[in-house]
Amino acid sequence: MSLQVGIIMGSKSDLEIMQAAADVLTEFGIENEVRIVSAHRTPDEMHDYAKSAKERGLKVIIAGAGGSAHLPGMTASHTNLPVLAVPIKKNPHDHEALWSNVKMPPGVPLATMPENGAKNAALMAVEILALSDPELDQKYTDFKKKQHDQVLQDDESIQ
Amino acid sequence: MSLQVGIIMGSKSDLEIMQAAADVLTEFGIENEVRIVSAHRTPDEMHDYAKSAKERGLKVIIAGAGGSAHLPGMTASHTNLPVLAVPIKKNPHDHEALWSNVKMPPGVPLATMPENGAKNAALMAVEILALSDPELDQKYTDFKKKQHDQVLQDDESIQ
Amino acid sequence: MSLQVGIIMGSKSDLEIMQAAADVLTEFGIENEVRIVSAHRTPDEMHDYAKSAKERGLKVIIAGAGGSAHLPGMTASHTNLPVLAVPIKKNPHDHEALWSNVKMPPGVPLATMPENGAKNAALMAVEILALSDPELDQKYTDFKKKQHDQVLQDDESIQ
Amino acid sequence: MSLQVGIIMGSKSDLEIMQAAADVLTEFGIENEVRIVSAHRTPDEMHDYAKSAKERGLKVIIAGAGGSAHLPGMTASHTNLPVLAVPIKKNPHDHEALWSNVKMPPGVPLATMPENGAKNAALMAVEILALSDPELDQKYTDFKKKQHDQVLQDDESIQ
Amino acid sequence: MSLQVGIIMGSKSDLEIMQAAADVLTEFGIENEVRIVSAHRTPDEMHDYAKSAKERGLKVIIAGAGGSAHLPGMTASHTNLPVLAVPIKKNPHDHEALWSNVKMPPGVPLATMPENGAKNAALMAVEILALSDPELDQKYTDFKKKQHDQVLQDDESIQ
Amino acid sequence: MSLQVGIIMGSKSDLEIMQAAADVLTEFGIENEVRIVSAHRTPDEMHDYAKSAKERGLKVIIAGAGGSAHLPGMTASHTNLPVLAVPIKKNPHDHEALWSNVKMPPGVPLATMPENGAKNAALMAVEILALSDPELDQKYTDFKKKQHDQVLQDDESIQ
Amino acid sequence: MSLQVGIIMGSKSDLEIMQAAADVLTEFGIENEVRIVSAHRTPDEMHDYAKSAKERGLKVIIAGAGGSAHLPGMTASHTNLPVLAVPIKKNPHDHEALWSNVKMPPGVPLATMPENGAKNAALMAVEILALSDPELDQKYTDFKKKQHDQVLQDDESIQ
Amino acid sequence: MSLQVGIIMGSKSDLEIMQAAADVLTEFGIENEVRIVSAHRTPDEMHDYAKSAKERGLKVIIAGAGGSAHLPGMTASHTNLPVLAVPIKKNPHDHEALWSNVKMPPGVPLATMPENGAKNAALMAVEILALSDPELDQKYTDFKKKQHDQVLQDDESIQ
Helix, strand or coil: CCCCEEEEECCHHHHHHHHHHHHHHHHCCCCEEEEECCCCCCHHHHHHHHHHCCCCCCCEEEEEEECCCCHHHHHHHCCCCCEEEEEECCCCCCCHHHHHHHCCCCCCCCEECCCCCHHHHHHHHHHHHHCCCHHHHHHHHHHHHHHHHHHHHHHHHCC | CCCCEEEEECCHHHHHHHHHHHHHHHHCCCCEEEEECCCCCCHHHHHHHHHHCCCCCCCEEEEEEECCCCHHHHHHHCCCCCEEEEEECCCCCCCHHHHHHHCCCCCCCCEECCCCCHHHHHHHHHHHHHCCCHHHHHHHHHHHHHHHHHHHHHHHHCC | CCCCEEEEECCHHHHHHHHHHHHHHHHCCCCEEEEECCCCCCHHHHHHHHHHCCCCCCCEEEEEEECCCCHHHHHHHCCCCCEEEEEECCCCCCCHHHHHHHCCCCCCCCEECCCCCHHHHHHHHHHHHHCCCHHHHHHHHHHHHHHHHHHHHHHHHCC | CCCCEEEEECCHHHHHHHHHHHHHHHHCCCCEEEEECCCCCCHHHHHHHHHHCCCCCCCEEEEEEECCCCHHHHHHHCCCCCEEEEEECCCCCCCHHHHHHHCCCCCCCCEECCCCCHHHHHHHHHHHHHCCCHHHHHHHHHHHHHHHHHHHHHHHHCC | CCCCEEEEECCHHHHHHHHHHHHHHHHCCCCEEEEECCCCCCHHHHHHHHHHCCCCCCCEEEEEEECCCCHHHHHHHCCCCCEEEEEECCCCCCCHHHHHHHCCCCCCCCEECCCCCHHHHHHHHHHHHHCCCHHHHHHHHHHHHHHHHHHHHHHHHCC | CCCCEEEEECCHHHHHHHHHHHHHHHHCCCCEEEEECCCCCCHHHHHHHHHHCCCCCCCEEEEEEECCCCHHHHHHHCCCCCEEEEEECCCCCCCHHHHHHHCCCCCCCCEECCCCCHHHHHHHHHHHHHCCCHHHHHHHHHHHHHHHHHHHHHHHHCC | CCCCEEEEECCHHHHHHHHHHHHHHHHCCCCEEEEECCCCCCHHHHHHHHHHCCCCCCCEEEEEEECCCCHHHHHHHCCCCCEEEEEECCCCCCCHHHHHHHCCCCCCCCEECCCCCHHHHHHHHHHHHHCCCHHHHHHHHHHHHHHHHHHHHHHHHCC | CCCCEEEEECCHHHHHHHHHHHHHHHHCCCCEEEEECCCCCCHHHHHHHHHHHCCCCCCEEEEEEECCCCHHHHHHHCCCCCEEEEEECCCCCCCHHHHHHHCCCCCCCCEECCCCCHHHHHHHHHHHHHCCCHHHHHHHHHHHHHHHHHHHHHHHHCC
16 A cells, blocks of 8 residues: 555654554554654755645645644645644643644635644544545444443443 | 535524535535534434435535534544534634534544634535545645735735 | 432543542432443443433433533433533643533533532532432531531631 | 522623523523622622522522622522522623632532523523422423424524 | 731631741731631631721731632622732632632722732731831831842852 | 822823722822823833832822733832732733733732722722721721612612 | 835735834835735745845844734744744734744744734834944934833823 | 843843853854843842943843743833843743733834743844844854754654
């Protein structure tokens, strides 16, 4: 299978959050790449990454960034691919990355996932890819069933 | 062409915001339906809508709601389809719907669009559908080009 | 005596907060049950729990949840019983669960208790049940008297 | 039928919000009284009102206040009856009354309803009173059915 | 010299913050008393304390409370004495006590000091008492001089 | 009688808020002066005003300012007199002036009154001056009685 | 004299705020240009503008943007010139642009001016340019003197 | 080379944050001084420092302060030099210093750097000084190149 999802982030320290996205995708058998691309320190490389993503075969980009968090929005401005933003925060109350992602102007779509929500970003990528991949859709159904059963089991365990 | 996007909202008063999603989709030639489905007042109908969406041929659901805004998240819990949440606010500072959408727990993906961002939700749906529709992808490229040229024109107009 | 109060929560990790509700109720001699029911991962079980609560003899439901916290509001939409929401937060500043609970739309009542306020939720249940149970009302008066005397004692202890 | 619900508020200007509670209760056939009682300007009268409420036959107190909003909490400290707080705000972003109501200390229960949510406070009173009044319970079921049907009708109206 | 300042607080756990007020006052030779008085758990004792404060010779009341923090405002409603509120917070972001103190309605003055600002509350009491006590005024001038010199010394120490 | 209270503010546009302080003081027969003194545009004049206030016979300074609101705190740093800050806001959610006033460092007391709370600042000045003026104390008792009776009258008017 | 300051903004609607910067600069005799450059809709033009600014003789760039407000930070990433950000907001409580500007990561300096503070951005540019232009420095001293005298005049006018 | 940048702060405890500014400037070969100057405890010394800064040869002042943070704004009111404010916070959510810095009134420019952003303040000073110092400009270009290359290296390191 070919590369389908690009996972990018603004700095190496973001990897502790973003690794979860790669793990989930790999678990679902989706080929992905993990890259560090800084909107402010390597703007030209960011530009090139976003511009070439579609022709390189990518279908979804997951972009994580903290603070001013310009990476997801700038990436979205350079590509037709759906970009899923993961606002990264090191302190529980740092909502700036969220605001920077979720206030994009009309005409430049960016989908914001939960803060530090790399896992859900990967699952959203799964949902998008499953639209044209029935086998993946079935795997996802199984995943949700397992998750459902875990709750029932937790419920029993406390009785 | 068949129905591809479902646009749902919690109450009739949300239509003034959500109509923009339908307008954009129609402009791109994407068949869509607009429905009022209340998480709190018609929970069973919401359940049925979400459960049957995929088999009815829908590919993306755009769900708008204000206040506690449980509609998008509950819809996401019932379907494998990507759900795009539009947090609706009537007063500029009412961020509760945004928080309700963007704090979904790990395992239940929901993509949050800008507050009142029905237009961007539709464009995100376009990006997702364009992954398997080259003609739509070209239309979207044209749309972005036009948008780009408008800025250049605005720039000229103020000189 | 029969089962009177249902205590539900969205995940097993919420038990450390919600256990206090069960403890207080038991202290007042009120029969209660503790259940894990997830709005997003077991929506159908949640539906069934809420729908059958009244006929099962329950009089009050205490529902605790964190993050998007859809459990209390969705439960309220399925039952005529008073539902007391306990917004759960792990970090001191996570007010999203509170907002999700306290912004319910007109027509769907939900009573919000303090964040992590399982004890006060139980006491509110006591006040409701005491309306038709003079013995319980007396126990509650005694409880408040003891609480009052503790303050006087604390005051003395620091002189 | 005898007086069952007391609706109190901190100043005459709160009446425009709180009248809705009286209207809903009257619609359900529940006898109620509307009173102005100020925690800060008539503290002794507030004390007397709360202290005598139970023996006067009241079953629920709905207390609305804005700003520092001490009325609901102080009332709760003087009575065994369930007190439902309605945080009143004149400007959309004035959440102080909400915070004052929802941060009551452990041991002194107060149920917070939505900001300006006089209607939902009345419905919560209905739910409490319906626990021992099957006829009222049926009226409430009918109310919810009507509300449900209105959504279906709204949905149809926009097709 | 006679008793001049009353320091009250809502619970024994507030003493770790409020002790600083007593320490500063004692350092300035101002007689003071420290009392635990709960607005919610001992409302009648609070009423009596506030009502009798002036005739007992007190000139200023410093009132510290956290959470809903009704103690300072309710005390102010029962006395002609200046009441200085100290909003107490255990977590850095808990501003509810501050809001509860600083949103008192027109007609009921309450002076809010910094959060956990027991020291400044005591110094404000010093300023008020110094208006009619030249010796105390001189002590306060000396205090400020010492504080000023400490900064110069700190500045030198880092060169 | 001599000048007792100085009312200062950062700009002429603040007068619409601060005039209420002068009006209340005059109503209580307290001589006061109203001055415009800008911390940022006339810092030297502010310095001189604060430095000379005590020797000019002032007993209390009421200082109103909006935005960065440095006037009250800087005034407090130059005088032994109690300074009462009135945070001024033109838009309901502009809390910056409040924060600037209420976060003064330990050692430099400043009493914060409600936002736009010029009336309560004047009443706090009344309370301070009444400590050594029994006649003023009586006037203040009468004022509170009238305020109390107004509530009773409002209560009657809505029956 | 040659072009010294570039004033850029994300959309034509920002001109009503940003025009003030041009007006102030012109009043001080500083040549400036006003341009519309969108980070999201014309990213390549933004790149070129920032990259060529220094060689075109510019000394300071003033960049205004609202919402996600990526323009100032992205511009800063492409140039050695000091960039002054003006966070633009249409509703009083929209602080997202401010956060986006003021949370830039270490290593990429951006100076944030007040929200909608185009005038102060221009004055900051004056201060920077005056470092090597004594005549401009004198003009600025005169400006501050006039501003100072206006306060004295306002003070007199209300006596 | 002569002294070019003054780094001032409100208290000795701020040095742990502000030292970074001195370190960066020294690294770039820019002579600087570090001083403790308190707006509230040594207001006259602050006045003298700001008033004499320009004639002492300083070109930029970096001012760090926490809490009410009046130091940067008051310094700006006394000098024609560009003043760069560093809002200092000890707890992640303490944004008061930021607000105090960024809400300066029209006519008194102050450039706000990131919270605790001493490094970026120094780099902004570098950008300003480099306008008339080509050698410094080249050093800064080298610095940015190194920073850029570090990202590429980080990117490689995780492959």
